[in-house]
Structure formats: C-alpha cells, structure tokens
Amino acid sequence: MSNTIYIGYYFKVQPLQPAVEILIAELGYAGFESFVETETGVTAYIQKEEWNEYILDGVWILDSEEFEISFTFEEIEQTNWNAEWEKNFSPIIVDNKCSVRAPFHDKPDTEYDIVIEPKMSFGTGHHETTHMMIQYILNNDFKDKSVLDMGCGTGVLAILAEMKGAKPIDAIDYDNWCYLNSLENVERNNCKHITVLEGDASLLPGRHYDIVIANINRNILLNDMETYVNTLNDKGVLFLSGFYNDDISIINTKCETYGLKHIETLKRNNWVALKFKK
Secondary structure, three states, rough: OOOOOEEEEEEEOOOOOOOHHHHHHHHHHHHOEEEEEEEOOOEEEEEHOOOOOOOOOOOOOHOOOEEEEEEEEEEEEEEHHHHHHHHHHHOOOEEEOOOOOOOOOOOOOOOEEEOOOOOOOOOOOOOOHHHHHHHHHHOOOOOOOOEEEEOOOOOOOOHHOOOOOOOEEEEEEEEEHHHHHHHHHHHHOOOOOOOEEEEEEHHOOOOOEEEEEEEHHHHHHHHHHHHHHHHEEEEEEEEEEEEEEHHHHHHHHHHHOOOOOEEEEEEEEOEEEEEEEE
C-alpha cells in the first residue's frame, strides 16, 4: 500500500450545495474512492492505476449550467500523503468539551481529546454532520451502552463513545481505507472496547445495540433503516446524520414506519442530525 499513487482533483464549486453532494456521487460512480469537502468545493482522489484521461466524461454535473465548477489535478505519491493533509487539517473543538486533532497539534484543555490521522478517511469533525454527531455523543448517556458506529470513517465517533463509557462498540465501514484508518486511530487512542469491521449493513443481522450511530448519505440510510432498527434493543436510541434540512420529512416518515419516535433535531448550516428512540 505504501507504493500506491493517487491522482488528486481539486474542485471549486459555486454554489456549494447541492452541487457538491451530486458531484461526489457522480465521482464515486466514476471510480474515485475518497473525498474531502472544503470551504470552496471538494477534493477527490482516485488510484492512478484506475485513472484515465476520460475519467470525468460521465460526470454530468460538470456540464450543468446551474453551477460553476472548475478543477485542477495532480499526482500524489502515497508517501507524501501525510504532508498533504497536514497542510489542510486543523484541530477542532466541539462545545469546549471535545477536541479532535492530529498528533502534531498541541493538546488543548478539553475533557475529551481525540488524536487521529485522517489520511483519506471521512470524519474529522470539520464537516457539519460529524460535528453534530459529536455533540449528540457529548450530550447523551453512553456509559455501559453497546454501540454501533455505522459508516465509521476515521472511527472518531466510536472513539468518543468509548471515552464516554460505552462498551462494547462495533465500528463498521465498507471502504477499505476507512477500515484501516479506524484500526490505526482506535489503537492510537488506546481504545479497548472497539471492534472495527470492514463491510456494510449485511454484517448486522444477529447483532444488537443500545445505541446506533449512522452518519451516512440519505439513500443508504433509507435503504438500510430496517436493518438498523432490527439491531436496536428495546428503548434503544438511533442517531442519524449525513443529509439536509429538506430530507427531514422523508427520514422521519421512514423511521416512524418502523416504530421510532423522533426526539431531537440538530441543524448546522444546511445539514441535519436527528435523534430517535425505539
């Protein structure tokens, strides 16, 4: 893996939404495997061996008259990746209680301090959805609760759940890079109760949790909702994010179909996080 070479595309997008979400979806179909949303758009990565000069031909949003999208791209050697994200990764502090930082950042004075090396994985706390999910974990009881972090990315939510006293915890992601990165970050934060698994919702039948955290895009949430609900213990709690304000109604309706009660809504810019109880 150390010899893997990536091509990095740097997209500038106006207006940002929903263009960035559509762009990420179309790039995913084209073969891009990792994305980092930025203040001006999104950065996307694809392995050089999967790349060709026509890779963007099927990305239709680039031809849309509704949005202005420009980009540059360059080759990035895997060995230089740390330098790439170090340039862009700054520490964050959520509600003056939880910090998420890299090993080279100074330790802040917060109750919970998470040290991660995100590399190409999603979930640093900079994105609105991860930020809100951190808030939910901070403000809810996790002591001795069994937890599922579905679509774990960097593993940051699972790590904070353990810091809040949760056990046991399963952290699952279908992306191999996220799986490997979560393993690294779990070890880096000396977590003892987190099991990291590579896969999707097909791993869940037969597993049961007091709390399910799912920070994934809307369509996957809707498709896998029944599976999430079936894993929840009686009076279990489901935290959802990864979608927009306009999606609240369809998410609520789906959850109510499976007997869940809507408890709370968090909003950050145009993004939303929801709390449900079984």
